[in-house]
Amino acid sequence: MENEADVFYRELPKVELHAHLNGSVSVHTIEKLISRKPHLHIEHGMTAIGKGQRRTLDECFQVFKVVHQLVDTEEDILMVAIDVIREFAADGVKYLELRSTPREEKKTGLTKKRYVETVIKAIKQCKNEGLDIDVRFLVAIDRRNGAEVAMETVKLAEEFMLSTDGLVLGLDLSGDPTVGHGKDLLPALQRAKDCGLKLSLHLSETDDKGVFSTDLSQEYQLAASTFGLSREAVWNLSQRAIDCIFAPDAVKQQLRQKWLSMKPQVFK
Secondary structure, three states: OOOHHHHHHHHOOEEEEEEEOOOOOOHHHHHHHHHHOHHHOOOHHHOOOOOOOOOOHHHHHHHHHHHHHHOOOHHHHHHHHHHHHHHHHHOOEEEEEEEEOOOOEOOOOEOHHHHHHHHHHHHHHHHHOOOOOEEEEEEEEEHHHHHHHHHHHHHHHHHHHHHOOOOEEEEEEEOOOOOOOHHHHHHHHHHHHHOOOEEEEOOOOOOOOOOOOOOHHHHHHHHHHHHOOOHHHHHHHHHHHHHHOOOOHHHHHHHHHHHHHHHHHHOO
């Protein structure tokens, strides 16, 4: 049973600006994937890092590789994306920017375009379920794949930005920071910027709820206890995150109204 503090952080409306699809897969979803693919002989310890465990950067990327083995069909992607979105919604996240690198799997017939289409399908299905969460998608470039693939990914992201009415709104540069040179990707990033895609650039993304067995409520609670933050200060932090989203000003205003309407209930 949750205590009063746990309830506050769970009910606190939150913005999640940085979630990798395959890094956000929960133990519950991993169990379903493992049961589908027993021939892979994958165990839970291979797909997440437990509390207190130390891993090298390379070991963290190995976690993603294992999850990729489990998620290699459209059916897998749809289930994973729906589960991830539902879990973020259950954790009080009201706006989510989800990101993932489109992959193709010749053995299953998966194409990069179908990969993105399937994530979009999951977002729309969750919206039709009435979940109280606004989900947007960033198409990711894995820097390990080089400049040519990066440009192909930008073109794919541009195509979906124009056809999804704002669901696809940006491009994400990710992947092992020790591989390749970022300057080689500048032409692709410039094209993305020129066509109106928002850009998210980062290094060493060992940062997801699935990989580290956590959620945003726990992270807010940890920050509050570490820095001695009051509940009012935590609320203000959460609310200010709205200013940083990639969606248009109209969406920001809607979220601010949601925070305003929810505050009396959260602070009851």
